[in-house]
Amino acid sequence: MADNVATTTRVRRPLLRALVCAAFGVMTSVVVAWLVVVVNPIPPEDGKCVGNRDRNPTNGEGNGHIELWERHSLGTTQHWAWVLALHPLPPDYTGPNPRPREESDYHFDLSPSSWVRSHVLPWETGAAQWPPDQYRDLRFVEMRGWPIRCLWCEFDYSGSSPCVDPVPLQPFVGTPVIRGGLPGGFCRLGPNPVAKKFPIAFPLRPYWPGLILDSFVWALAWPLLLTGLPALKRRVTAALRHHRNLCPTCAYDLQATPPNSPCPECGHMR
Numbered sequence: 001m002a003d004n005v006a007t008t009t010r011v012r013r014p015l016l017r018a019l020v021c022a023a024f025g026v027m028t029s030v031v032v033a034w035l036v037v038v039v040n041p042i043p044p045e046d047g048k049c050v051g052n053r054d055r056n057p058t059n060g061e062g063n064g065h066i067e068l069w070e071r072h073s074l075g076t077t078q079h080w081a082w083v084l085a086l087h088p089l090p091p092d093y094t095g096p097n098p099r100p101r102e103e104s105d106y107h108f109d110l111s112p113s114s115w116v117r118s119h120v121l122p123w124e125t126g127a128a129q130w131p132p133d134q135y136r137d138l139r140f141v142e143m144r145g146w147p148i149r150c151l152w153c154e155f156d157y158s159g160s161s162p163c164v165d166p167v168p169l170q171p172f173v174g175t176p177v178i179r180g181g182l183p184g185g186f187c188r189l190g191p192n193p194v195a196k197k198f199p200i201a202f203p204l205r206p207y208w209p210g211l212i213l214d215s216f217v218w219a220l221a222w223p224l225l226l227t228g229l230p231a232l233k234r235r236v237t238a239a240l241r242h243h244r245n246l247c248p249t250c251a252y253d254l255q256a257t258p259p260n261s262p263c264p265e266c267g268h269m270r
Helices: 002-039 114-120 193-197 208-243
Strands: 048-055 064-073 076-085 136-144 151-156 177-179 181-187 199-203
Touching: 002 136, 002 151, 002 199, 002 208, 076 114, 114 136, 114 151, 136 199, 151 199, 177 181
Parallel strands: none
Antiparallel strands: 048 064, 064 076, 076 136, 136 151, 151 177, 181 199
16 A cells, blocks of 8 residues: 555656646746847837738729738747728828739738738738728737747737828827737837837737747756756855865865865865
C-alpha cells in the first residue's frame, strides 16, 4: 500500500509541476503582450505598402482604390487597409481623382495571412459591403507579444465621420469600434497628430500558433530563472567572500588560518 502511494506521488509531482509551469507560461505571455502595448504605443504610420488594388468598374465592382499596409516593430505587427471609394465624391473633396486604368492594374500585389484577411480586407472577402457607406474606410489589425506575436485585436473605423484630408491615415475624426481588445484609455505617441486618432487597446484574441509557442518558451524560462538565480547568487557570494579572504560557506575570517586548512568555524576546505 505504501509503495503504491509513493509511486502515485512520484508520478503526480512532475505532472503538477508541468501544469504549473504551463499556466505560468500562458499568464506570462499575456502579461508580456500587454507590456508591449505600454512600451511600444506606436500608431500605424511609416509602414510598408504591401498591396494595392483598383476596383474594376467594368466588372460591376464599383470605382475605388484599396491599399494594404504593414509594419513590424518591437513585439508588434500591424496590418491596415484604407479605401477610397469614388462614388460620388462630396463637393469639397480634395483627395486624388480617378484616372483611367489598364486591366492589368486591377490586382492585389500581396495579401496578408488568411486569418487576418477577413478583418483587414473585408471588402475583398464580402464581409463588408462595397462601396462602403463613407467614401473612405479604414480597418486596422494589431498583434502584440514577445518573442512571438500571440494576441491581437482590431479597430473598425467604418462608422467614423469622414473628413476631406487626402492623407491616407487621416480619413476620420471619430472613435473606432474596438473588437477583441480592452480600451487602454489613452492615445498613441508620435510626432504626427494622426497618432491621437488611434487609441490604445490591450488585445484579448489569441493567435494560437504564437500563443502556444510563447507559452512554451516562458514555461521553460520560469524553472530556469527560479533555479538559476539562486545558484548564480551563491556563486557570486562565494567569489566575493574568497576575494575578501572569508570562508565561502559561513563568512568566517580566514586571515589567521593557515593555507589549505579547513575553516575553524564550519570545516569547509578551502
